[in-house]
């Protein structure tokens with residue numbers, strides 16, 4: 001699931017980059033909306049960056065707890 005989130009965020013980011021380039025010089029309001037959305041998606045991706053390490057740690061603790069209880 002975590003990899004799926006990264007894939008989705010990266011896909012959204014690349015689409016917004018394409019839209020930003022597409023609207024350059026044509027529609028600055030739409031381009032600005034896309035820039036804002038791009039920033040949101042980049043923030044989402046940054047927020048998820050720590051999840052794999054947290055997940056690994058949780059799985060290690062779970063393995064230790066199940067083998068030693």
Ligand SMILES: [Fe+2]
Nearest residue numbers: 009040041044
């Ligand atoms: Fe997102």
